Amino acid sequence: MKVNLPEIDEIQVNSYHEQLDVIISENCKILSFTFGNLDQQSIERLKNNGTILIGTCTSVNEALILEQSGIDIICVQGIEAGGHRGSFTNENIPQIGGLSLLSQVRDSVKVPIIFAGGIYNARTLLAVKTLGAEGFQIGSLLLNSEESALKDFEKLRLKKLKEGEITLTKSFSGRYARGIRNTFVEEVENTDFILPYPYQNKLTGELRKAARIQNNSEFVNLWTGQSISELNEGSTTEILGNLIEEVEKN
Ligand SMILES: Cc1cc2nc3c(=O)[nH]c(=O)nc-3n(C[C@H](O)[C@H](O)[C@H](O)COP(=O)(O)O)c2cc1C
Known part of the structure; x- marks a missing residue:
């Protein structure tokens, strides 16, 4: 089988800024993102549009950064979660278990929390609800x-x-x-x-x-x-x- 490997300078590093225009023109009510935070100007543009913003954290520090910049809802991603880590502050990514992370983020921020990681039945969902999650993000179960x-x-x-x-x-x-x-x-x-x-x-x-x-x-x-x-x-x-x-x- 012949494969076409890309040339390094053909690889585009996508900026999210172009996508914001579409989100605003389509009047999207909710925007959820991962791998970082939006810049302040973008946050203001989206808020003026009435868009609810959901950012992902993998540490208390990341949760505080998101809350302080005006993000409305925080998705707390425990180390159990499938797929990519949403970490954005460290070279050595935080590897914090969901139990520790969720309860400490709950103690540190006021905004509503969604939890992601390891939810696969009523017991796991109710456990993270007890720890302070109000929303539940599910991946592997599907x-x-x-x-x-x-x-x-x-x-x-x-x-x-x-x-x-x-x-x-x-x-x-x-x-x-x-x-x-x-x-x-x-x-x-x-x-x-x-x-x-x-x-x-x-x-x-x-x-x-x-x-x-x-x-x-x-x-x-x-x-x-x-x-x-x-x-x-x-x-x-x-x-x-x-x-x-x-x-x-x-
Ligand atoms: C196959 C797979 C693909 C995923 N793709 C994305 C994605 O594109 N964007 C994203 O924000 N999260 C993605 N996730 C993470 C999920 O949104 C969710 O945070 C995670 O699956 C929760 O943990 P769980 O797998 O233990 O349920 C993915 C997860 C899996 C298992």
Whole structure:
């Protein structure tokens, strides 16, 4: 299979500023972002437009930065969460467990909190509600859903997943993300050649595409969080509906 690797100077580092024009012209009511904070001018533009802003933190320090700059709602991302870390203040990203992080952010900020990380049933949802979350962000629970973009080989790999196989890695994108440790992760982490985001992401893109075509789970990025015990069948509506029903019975 022929792959077309990108030239380094063809890789665009996207600025969010162009996207703000669309958000404002379309009169979007809510904007949720991750990987950083918006600049003050953008925050003011969006607030004048009546847009509610949701930013992501992975430490108390990041939560304070978001609150002080006027962000309306904070999404607290525990270390359990699947996918990319939203960290934005440190080279060595904070690796704070959800229990510690959520309760300390609750003690430190006044704005409403959404929690992300490890919610997969009524007990986990009610636990983070007790700790102060008012909203609940769910990812991994939906990986096996009908709407999931995963191919069958990826869903099958997730079904066979063992807890020790989940890791944080920069190998696919240049930013830390939580997913399955496979041959690609191990090989890349054994080198000193991980480029910063978004360069590593672009560089590995063609390989990941080829691996998906060939149903090869050893060379794709399979993001997942630490709560893997129940992979639900059905549509997202059914999965979330069942969760809500279970919560309401408690
Ligand atoms: C496969 C996958 C893809 C994700 N993609 C995004 C994304 O594009 N943007 C984002 O803000 N969060 C993304 N997330 C993170 C989720 O929004 C959420 O924070 C996380 O899944 C919560 O933890 P959980 O996986 O334990 O439920 C992704 C998570 C997974 C598992």
